[in-house]
Amino acid sequence: xxxxxxxxxxxxxxxxxxxxxxxxxxxxxSAPAPALAxxxxxxxxxxxxxxxxxxxxxxxxxxxxxxANxxxxxxxxxAKANGTPRTSSPQRTQTVTGDTVQTDYGPxxxxxxxxxxxxxxxxxxxxxSGNPRSEEIASYSIPQLTREAIAAQSAHIDAVSxxxxxxxxxxxxxxxxxxxxxx
Amino acid sequence: xxxxxxxxxxxxxxLAVPRAVEAAVASLHTADAVFSKYRPDSQLSRLARGxxxxxxxxxxxxxxxxxxxxxRERTGGWFSAGYAGGLDPTGLVKGWAVERAARMIxxxxxxxxxxxxxxxxxxxxxxxxxxxxxxxVTDPLRRDALATVVEGAGELAVATSGTAERGHHVLDPHTGxxxxxxxxxxxxxxxxxxxxxxxxxxxxxxxxxARRWLEAVPDAEGFAVGGDGExxxxxxFARTSAARTALGIR
Amino acid sequence: xxxxxxxxxxxxxxxxxxxxxxxxxxxxxxLVYAGAAAVLALWWTSTSTVLGTDGWLVGAGxxxxxxxxxxxxxxxxxxxxxxALERRVGSDRVARWHAMAGRWTVSLLVVHxxxxxxxxxxxxxxxxxxETLNVVLHYPDMLKGTLGAVILVxxxxxxxxxxxxxxxxxxxxxxxxxxxxxxxxxxxxxLSLGAQFAGNGAAQAAWYLLYGGAAGLVLWYRVLTxxxxxxxxxxxxxxxxxxxxxxxxxxxxxxxxxELGAEPGQFLxxxxxxxALRWTSTPYSLSAAPHDEFLRxxxxxxGGHSAAVAELRxxxxxWAEGPYxxxxxxxxxRRKVLLIAGGVGITPLRAxxxxxxxxxxxxxxxxxxxxxxxLALWDELERIAAERGARVYSAVNGPDxxxxxxxxxxxxxxxxxxxEHDAYLCGPQGLMEQAHAALRAAGVPGxxxxxxxxxx
Numbered sequence: 001x002x003x004x005x006x007x008x009x010x011x012x013x014x015x016x017x018x019x020x021x022x023x024x025x026x027x028x029x030s031a032p033a034p035a036l037a038x039x040x041x042x043x044x045x046x047x048x049x050x051x052x053x054x055x056x057x058x059x060x061x062x063x064x065x066x067x068a069n070x071x072x073x074x075x076x077x078x079a080k081a082n083g084t085p086r087t088s089s090p091q092r093t094q095t096v097t098g099d100t101v102q103t104d105y106g107p108x109x110x111x112x113x114x115x116x117x118x119x120x121x122x123x124x125x126x127x128x129s130g131n132p133r134s135e136e137i138a139s140y141s142i143p144q145l146t147r148e149a150i151a152a153q154s155a156h157i158d159a160v161s162x163x164x165x166x167x168x169x170x171x172x173x174x175x176x177x178x179x180x181x182x183x
Numbered sequence: 184x185x186x187x188x189x190x191x192x193x194x195x196x197x198l199a200v201p202r203a204v205e206a207a208v209a210s211l212h213t214a215d216a217v218f219s220k221y222r223p224d225s226q227l228s229r230l231a232r233g234x235x236x237x238x239x240x241x242x243x244x245x246x247x248x249x250x251x252x253x254x255r256e257r258t259g260g261w262f263s264a265g266y267a268g269g270l271d272p273t274g275l276v277k278g279w280a281v282e283r284a285a286r287m288i289x290x291x292x293x294x295x296x297x298x299x300x301x302x303x304x305x306x307x308x309x310x311x312x313x314x315x316x317x318x319x320v321t322d323p324l325r326r327d328a329l330a331t332v333v334e335g336a337g338e339l340a341v342a343t344s345g346t347a348e349r350g351h352h353v354l355d356p357h358t359g360x361x362x363x364x365x366x367x368x369x370x371x372x373x374x375x376x377x378x379x380x381x382x383x384x385x386x387x388x389x390x391x392x393a394r395r396w397l398e399a400v401p402d403a404e405g406f407a408v409g410g411d412g413e414x415x416x417x418x419x420f421a422r423t424s425a426a427r428t429a430l431g432i433r
Numbered sequence: 434x435x436x437x438x439x440x441x442x443x444x445x446x447x448x449x450x451x452x453x454x455x456x457x458x459x460x461x462x463x464l465v466y467a468g469a470a471a472v473l474a475l476w477w478t479s480t481s482t483v484l485g486t487d488g489w490l491v492g493a494g495x496x497x498x499x500x501x502x503x504x505x506x507x508x509x510x511x512x513x514x515x516x517a518l519e520r521r522v523g524s525d526r527v528a529r530w531h532a533m534a535g536r537w538t539v540s541l542l543v544v545h546x547x548x549x550x551x552x553x554x555x556x557x558x559x560x561x562x563x564e565t566l567n568v569v570l571h572y573p574d575m576l577k578g579t580l581g582a583v584i585l586v587x588x589x590x591x592x593x594x595x596x597x598x599x600x601x602x603x604x605x606x607x608x609x610x611x612x613x614x615x616x617x618x619x620x621x622x623x624l625s626l627g628a629q630f631a632g633n634g635a636a637q638a639a640w641y642l643l644y645g646g647a648a649g650l651v652l653w654y655r656v657l658t659x660x661x662x663x664x665x666x667x668x669x670x671x672x673x674x675x676x677x678x679x680x681x682x683x684x685x686x687x688x689x690x691x692e693l694g695a696e697p698g699q700f701l702x703x704x705x706x707x708x709a710l711r712w713t714s715t716p717y718s719l720s721a722a723p724h725d726e727f728l729r730x731x732x733x734x735x736g737g738h739s740a741a742v743a744e745l746r747x748x749x750x751x752w753a754e755g756p757y758x759x760x761x762x763x764x765x766x767r768r769k770v771l772l773i774a775g776g777v778g779i780t781p782l783r784a785x786x787x788x789x790x791x792x793x794x795x796x797x798x799x800x801x802x803x804x805x806x807x808l809a810l811w812d813e814l815e816r817i818a819a820e821r822g823a824r825v826y827s828a829v830n831g832p833d834x835x836x837x838x839x840x841x842x843x844x845x846x847x848x849x850x851x852x853e854h855d856a857y858l859c860g861p862q863g864l865m866e867q868a869h870a871a872l873r874a875a876g877v878p879g880x881x882x883x884x885x886x887x888x889x
Contacts, residue, residue, distance in 0.1 A: 012537055023473065024492045027483040133572070133626060137556070157319040157332065158191065158297050159304040162343030162368055178189070 278380025539589030775860020793822025
């Protein structure tokens with residue numbers, strides 16, 4: 001009979017806020033830890049060439065990408081032939097597919113196009129469709145990733161420090177594709 | 184550590200280097216299993232909870248904690264692995280793991296080693312005969328541009344700490360809050376990535392005093408981007424940086 | 434035709450039931466909370482990580498949004514006039530649940546919108562205003578969703594206590610009806626944009642079921658049931674009688690009213706199809722035991738609406754919905770019963786006083802009013818008391834205007850075995866609180882004090 005609406009409201013608010021914060025706090029706050037993935041290490045006896053840095057012959061690439069999904073690799077030029085020498089011809093066009101990476105909205109996967117070992121484009125091969133939010137993320141992540149990759153390359157960059165925050169899923173898929181392409 | 188690691192290795196041939204790369208990848212996974220804050224079964228988590236004694240841990244735990252202690256001393260307390268009672272060497276462990284992996288490959292006889300762990304880069308040797316390493320530093324405010332390019336030969340480590348990647352993930356150990364009036368990102372260039380990572384973390388937490396502190400650290404240079412787009416760099420940084428390139432394609 | 438109606442026809446004198454009916458309220462509340470837990474589980478299972486400040490914001494926004502969506506369906510279902518809720522839990526209690534949950538829902542809705550928009554703006558590195566416009570204008574179903582949210586917030590504001598007092602009842606009521614449109618409009622963006630529903634057929638089906646169920650309840654109990662009721666019973670005003678200054682009884686004639694299943698102590702929502710009265714539906718308790726041909730309500734003519742009731746002409750058609758309310762005989766668990774009425778709150782208690790199964794001496798009515806003249810229905814009460822061997826006491830203000838206090842001592846003086854009674858209360862909030870406290874102090878446990886209060 002005797003009601004204390006104010007106390008009830010305060011209790012309700014406190015319970016709701018702390019409940020939401022607790023739920024969020026209980027979730028991991030970093031991207032999933034890398035699982036042991038394809039540590040593909042092509043052996044090569046070619047001496048380093050002096051063309052564009054990433055097209056150099058004796059490059060060896062290994063990556064600890066996210067969830068192993070190596071089956072998605074489609075290297076048209078045979079870029080990743082395990083144990084075979086790899087000589088890059090400047091005109092060769094190559095498309096490499098990255099790993100499928102799970103995000104909140106579903107799987108994402110990117111494909112990289114390289115001409116003569118240089119990145120010319122990044123496209124989303126898989127992005128969760130039907131949800132405009134994920135499409136929006138793809139719409140800015142992909143061009144941004146492309147620009148970043150091309151910018152880094154056009155400056156003859158060996159590595160980039162301070163990775164920018166795009167959608168982590170797309171970045172991971174791109175990285176795995178680049179690793180697979182062998183630069 | 185939840186990061187993508189990539190390796191770029193130049194070598195003459197043989198199986199020693201590929202094997203070293205495999206071992207280096209494995210070492211990163213081991214480091215993740217030992218040091219992850221997010222795995223309740225990691226040795227670090229168990230150590231922090233008191234369920235495991237330091238002597239029972241992998242010897243690398245003691246090594247990393249010793250390095251943390253050294254970093255705390257070198258940074259006048261600005262780097263801290265002991266904030267809020269927990270045990271959190273995160274600010275250093277990635278750099279340490281990447282550096283260790285890179286040195287494993289270099290020791291196997293590679294000409295050039297570049298290991299990039301989520302934007303913290305350790306480079307050893309040279310990319311091609313006669314060419315220097317070039318490492319781009321992303322502009323935290325203009326995501327499609329590089330703020331600057333660092334150049335160097337031989338041993339080079341570049342670590343960046345800031346708000347750009349994951350929101351505020353560096354806290355001032357004295358207040359337990361994100362640093363006020365600080366840069367959006369601080370990049371430290373030195374020879375060892377263990378040092379670069381710890382110093383970048385500390386310098387970011389220091390805020391406005393970071394520049395003066397970095398000037399006094401021997402063999403290290405710093406570069407920072409502020410929230411208003413203003414940048415500063417230590418006096419020796421120009422030697423490591425190429426002509427400032429704004430590579431925006433916007 | 435003039436009829437003196439005193440409900441003799443349905444008087445009962447059977448032995449009192451000694452087992453009170455159990456309220457389904459705990460079960461219903463448990464179901465509602467279990468549903469909320471399931472909604473949180475949906476978020477939990479579909480979320481892998483929470484990254485950075487923007488991740489926290491979007492995560493909080495999503496949780497708030499899911500809970501808002503769930504609560505909207507529950508709020509609609511609560512107000513669907515489901516008999517189990519209206520008659521067994523009690524309309525007043527359900528209305529209080531609705532009001533409380535409504536405030537909570539509107540707050541969560543604001544949290545949802547703010548957190549998601551700020552979080553998205555941070556993710557996209559675009560200014561909040563631009564991000565908001567983008568989301569509202571270009572995301573599918575978001576124009577509808579935004580409109581729904583605006584209506585819900587407006588209703589929330591108008592329902593807030595401070596504003597509610599300054600808004601006409603009709604304005605508030607019709608704005609409230611708009612919430613059906615708002616909930617309908619907001620429904621679509623939940624499925625087309627909710628990350629938790631993307632590619633999750635089971636979750637989508639459950640959501641459709643939840644909303645379909647709520648809509649079905651409304652359609653059945655708020656639309657079809659009243660239509661059938663009024664088509665079957667054809668209610669009309671028979672006569673209007675003045676009982677006390679500003680208090681009028683309205684006698685309503687209908688067909689086969691026994692089928693209505695109304696019990697003494699219950700009320701119906703009445704809409705008199707005459708002049709401005711037709712736009713308002715108002716709850717009035719039956720002030721006499723229901724009869725197969727007649728129902729009687731007693732109304733205090735205070736505001737514009739109830740004053741117009743006094744002017745009703747015989748033959749006016751009446752649209753009624755009900756019966757509702759849980760202030761009925763089956764809540765009682767003891768042989769002896771004390772009824773405490775204040776002012777026009779006498780109406781349901783008058784019906785109970787007449788019909789509660791009781792032996793002589795088991796039934797006592799305490800009736801408080803401003804002055805002897807205001808003791809509406811007093812003659813009837815005295816007659817019933819005489820016939821049933823019941824007692825009726827009145828408490829009126831003293832000559833100096835002082836109120837007759839209801840205290841534990843006063844109750845013990847009148848009824849030395851007060852602690853062995855069930856008590857039914859009906860009247861203004863102040864009297865109810867005072868009587869409740871006095872009864873508790875006199876040793877009557879709370880579960881044996883039955884009351885109905887529509888102050889939220």
